[in-house]
Amino acid sequence: SGPARTSHHIHRMPLTSLVKLTTVTTVRRRGVVVVVGACDPFTVNACARFTVRLPVKRQEARRRRRRGGGRGANTRNLRCSLYVATVACLTTMATTAASATDVIVVGAGISGLVAAWKLQTQGLSVVILEGRARIGGRCFSTPEGVDLGASWTWPPHERRVMELANQLQLEFVPQRLDGGVRLPGGRAPGGGERLAPCGPDAVRINGGYGALARAIHGKLLRDTVHLGETVKDVESLAGGGVHVRTSNGAVYEGAHIVIAVPPRLAAAMNFSPPLPDEQVERMNATATWAGDWAKVVATYPSPFWREQGDSGVAQLPSLVTWEGADAPELGELTNAIAGVTFGARACGKLAEHASDNVTGLSADSLRVSVARELAAAFGPIASEQLDKVYHASWMAEPLTYGPGKYAERQEDPRATYGHKLLRQSASWGVSFAGTETESASGHVEGAIASGERAAREAAEGLLLSLRRRKNEEKEL
Numbered sequence: 446s447g448p449a450r451t452s453h454h455i456h457r458m459p460l461t462s463l464v465k466l467t468t469v470t471t472v473r474r475r476g477v478v479v480v481v482g483a484c485d486p487f488t489v490n491a492c493a494r495f496t497v498r499l500p501v502k503r504q505e506a507r508r509r510r511r512r513g514g515g516r517g518a519n520t521r522n523l524r525c526s527l528y529v530a531t532v533a534c535l536t537t538m539a540t541t542a543a544s545a546t547d548v549i550v551v552g553a554g555i556s557g558l559v560a561a562w563k564l565q566t567q568g569l570s571v572v573i574l575e576g577r578a579r580i581g582g583r584c585f586s587t588p589e590g591v592d593l594g595a596s597w598t599w600p601p602h603e604r605r606v607m608e609l610a611n612q613l614q615l616e617f618v619p620q621r622l623d624g625g626v627r628l629p630g631g632r633a634p635g636g637g638e639r640l641a642p643c644g645p646d647a648v649r650i651n652g653g654y655g656a657l658a659r660a661i662h663g664k665l666l667r668d669t670v671h672l673g674e675t676v677k678d679v680e681s682l683a684g685g686g687v688h689v690r691t692s693n694g695a696v697y698e699g700a701h702i703v704i705a706v707p708p709r710l711a712a713a714m715n716f717s718p719p720l721p722d723e724q725v726e727r728m729n730a731t732a733t734w735a736g737d738w739a740k741v742v743a744t745y746p747s748p749f750w751r752e753q754g755d756s757g758v759a760q761l762p763s764l765v766t767w768e769g770a771d772a773p774e775l776g777e778l779t780n781a782i783a784g785v786t787f788g789a790r791a792c793g794k795l796a797e798h799a800s801d802n803v804t805g806l807s808a809d810s811l812r813v814s815v816a817r818e819l820a821a822a823f824g825p826i827a828s829e830q831l832d833k834v835y836h837a838s839w840m841a842e843p844l845t846y847g848p849g850k851y852a853e854r855q856e857d858p859r860a861t862y863g864h865k866l867l868r869q870s871a872s873w874g875v876s877f878a879g880t881e882t883e884s885a886s887g888h889v890e891g892a893i894a895s896g897e898r899a900a901r902e903a904a905e906g907l908l909l910s911l912r913r914r915k916n917e918e919k920e921l
Contacts, residue, residue: 529549554582555707559896576675586653593837624756637758709847732858734887796841
């Protein structure tokens, strides 16, 4: 019933965020003056409307009435310049107005989701900015739960994946490699563990790694993740904290930021002040794990390869395949053959075929070629019973693969992962996460570890900032 009733929105702001009001209008209600006006916070570039409650002495109110205002004169225009410490939004801010939070996380892959979850469990407010129309990053699965990105883990060596999946009540299934193998020269009675890229003793999550991403996302507070927001600019604020702008023009402010994207994508952001030259150089020189990979999934009503005594492993002209899912024996949602190819030429050829950004469902043009290759290896049944085809060409993903300033090196890029410069935080409130920042061979294990580390850095940074601010307030 009036501006004075908006007091439940009012929050106490730190001294570094005091706002200077210029032209204002006051409304007197029940012993307080409500000030409504355009404001120009030094941390916000656009005007917004705020309400401020300021106590007014009764004697002053009576003096105003005796001057002719009377009870009927509820409003009067004032020109003044004053500072206030308690403000609240009256209307929704425009896209260029800042949205404040404790920690901003860039990227909704596993590392970003883990960092946000850890921070929220400590009572901190978090917003995740994700450029894609989905969560998960390279942990991308079909709707039936077959992986198009990260696929395996190797217990007991990767304990973080096992512990996190168990905590979220996800189940593992073995990657079966026993049985016949299809080769260009014919069928071999075995050898799947040597041909499949996972090697022996691998397991996968029932539902795919996409199920892990969704499970973590389910633990976050509502509206934590903002999709379609690609971060372009990260700027340090004079009074502490960070100012972020996305490609859509949206602005966010926080006390700390966690950059949870591949190093080359992080290096392409505009930082102010800029990151050290040697750090940017190292980021650009670090290849994105699986960045030059592409995966294909073909689903079937039944696991025909098992019925033939095969493992599902095959060497095709364009792919190496394995069993991606089995419903009758392993309890998965579908039956599937999955395959992978490597290199710029192969990825580019696969990227010529369209796919759905959220599900990975392929265009009919790819279905035809996949059916032909699988039939050549496994027989006509592989073409006749083919249900759906999905694919992901990671080199064609601008939010995953960044070529940087360097040509891809021929040696294994994992030797450079975990370098101290990739995880070096900025003193003004910037931390870096992502599997490449850990010495974990580019696996999901590294993504989890980096998210946990970045969450610790952010929480410790906020604590130091709070102590520093209290000291400043005491001095004032």
